[in-house]
Amino acid sequence: MATNKLIIIGGGAAGLMAAVTAYEKKLPALLLERRHRPGLKLLLCGNNRCNISHDASAAKMLQDYGTPVGEFLKAAITAFPPDRLREWFARMGLSTIVKRDRIYPKTENSDDVLHCFLDIMREEQIPYVLNCPVKCVAKENDIFTITTENGLFFQSEKVLIATGGFSYPKTGSVGDGQRIAAELNHSIIDPLPGLAGVDCEDRLLAFQSETDIPDVAVTVLAAGRPVARTRGNILCTGSILRGSAIFDATRAIARQKLTEFSIQLDFCPALSTPPENLSRLPLPPALVSRLAKKPSWVKSYNLQILGIRPLKEAIVSVGGVSLEEINPETMESKILPGLYFAGEVMDIDGPTGGYNLHAAFATARLAIDSMTCVKKAKTMPQRPASKPPRPQSPRERYGDPRKLSRRW
Ligand SMILES: Cc1cc2nc3c(=O)[nH]c(=O)nc-3n(C[C@H](O)[C@H](O)[C@H](O)COP(=O)(O)OP(=O)(O)OC[C@H]3O[C@@H](n4cnc5c(N)ncnc54)[C@H](O)[C@@H]3O)c2cc1C
Structure with missing residues (x-):
């Protein structure tokens, strides 16, 4: 069986950002997603308008997350603050706007955010497997074996768990990542409904x-x-x-x-x-x-x-993999080297206003940056010079994304 460099478990906000960032950093990665479509929760965000971040400085955001989340997210948000997130999405062809301090895609349509990721993944042939719920992860002789509920096995040098929290379980976030982390000796803070x-x-x-x-x-x-x-x-x-x-x-x-x-x-x-x-x-x-x-x-x-x-109706779950056992500078497990976390699977959450998606994106980027040994991105990573610049928006490229989404 071929050994992958990186397997990303979960294709939500954090997993998709991780997959595209790994491509940017030339780290071959395979993404496994439980549901038949990635990014189902992303589509629901902000009443389908997708409030992707908050128009504030990194320092203000960290203060608003409060203790202990703000302290934990310091490296991630400082490396990828809201203005950098906007620049990044603009380079990827998604223009953004600010309305009452909240950052949205210019089209105010969450389809466009999902398609921004999926277009890059298709164009750059970033591999992902759908209908592929990961059941367990084990590590032996420095190699992870990932077993899925439908009887597939994968091997990988590194694993990133980005399986989300516990709310809106129909979107696929059913608490698998927390269970897998617990099996790998991580402590789990019991989830409670947040933003409910x-x-x-x-x-x-x-x-x-x-x-x-x-x-x-x-x-x-x-x-x-x-x-x-x-x-x-x-x-x-x-x-x-x-x-x-x-x-x-x-x-x-x-x-x-x-x-x-x-x-x-x-x-x-x-x-x-x-x-x-x-x-x-x-x-x-x-x-x-x-x-x-x-x-x-x-x-x-x-x-x-x-x-x-109840928790299943909450916007976020408060709780998840204990922050004490994750290195905030790298998102790597302190318990099992080579195992990383991103997004809501961890005990992180923020107030309304784009803080939760921002945390998912920023922790995913930090995890990949640290795997590729770039501690903090000092300059924005560039697309390979041979690639033509991306057109301004998916809508420009393909017409109305709502029509497009029906095909997917
Ligand atoms: C209705 C609603 C509206 C929201 N609006 C906003 C908003 O406007 N702004 C904001 O900042 N936040 C918003 N949030 C919160 C935000 O959506 C989440 O915090 C964010 O999506 C977390 O990203 P994530 O990648 O960690 O998890 P998710 O987006 O939940 O993605 C996790 C992915 O992992 C997959 N997965 C789970 N288990 C497995 C497994 N065993 N194997 C393989 N794959 C697996 C899931 O299927 C899912 O695709 C909203 C949430 C809800 C419910």
Whole structure:
């Protein structure tokens, strides 16, 4: 059996970036993907608009990830900050735009991000195998043997696990990478739903149709003390609340492993006191008339919540392969040399706004950079000189990508 240089397990955001980066670095790699299509979760991102990163400095991003994720991601994000990510995608033919600090493909269509990767993989003949769920990984005499659920065997000098977290399991991220890592003696932090909705029994926020409250501050309290504050929108759908303010609050709850907590809302965070005329606030009229009955609720309302929505519905899982056992400068296992990790399979997560895809892309690049002994890319890697520059966008090359995606 031929021994591969590198096998990448998982063809999501991290695995696809790893495969293309390995090609750039002239490291032959084979990607194995569980599902019949790669990048299924990538397609869902940002309501199919794909918020690929956040328009901020590396330092600000690291601060926003918080402890311990920010410390762990320092080398990865410093080497591949948002402006470099935008440059990289532009060179690959995908222009990007910024909307309210969030970076999207210019077409605001997640198909284009996936096709950006798949076009390169097809054009450069980067090999990948679909319908190929990896069952286990073993290492003997410096060589990894990778066994798949459908009875195939592969050998490789290095392995990168990029199998994602536990949420949206239909996209293929079912926790396999964490199980494989545990079998290879890694510790796994139990997953909890992060960036999840909450169930509530709250008449104040019960509306007949889906209603968006654009700017709310959420304070999470534990034992009566504030432990996290988030700000953003709240989307009320029946008895379920979602939106960035709620999502970021549930991530904080999961990170701090809070079992007992309460949530307080401030419906006019921009003002220290509510205006006399509440209808001046950017609030739905039905909410304004309910708040008018008790104006003190405008600045401080205790939300009656029943619980957090389940992990399978969360945007990210908080938990995964313990960061203590991964070298943050290289993404290599401290336990088993030659084994690397990228993306959400690790105990990394970020707030809403492109932080999670950015972390997947940046950790994948760092893993490949370190395998090819380039610690930090000082200059942007160039495509081989013989290749003509890529046209500006997949849409330019092939027409409407939505039509293209139907063929795939
Ligand atoms: C609805 C939704 C919207 C989101 N929107 C955004 C957004 O706009 N911006 C943002 O930053 N983040 C967003 N996220 C989060 C983001 O999608 C994830 O953090 C990111 O995709 C993680 O990338 P990953 O490569 O680590 O994992 P994934 O993208 O989940 O990819 C893992 C891949 O590994 C494969 N795999 C799993 N097990 C095996 C196995 N045994 N063998 C072979 N292959 C395997 C899976 O099939 C999958 O293709 C969103 C998430 C969801 C669910």
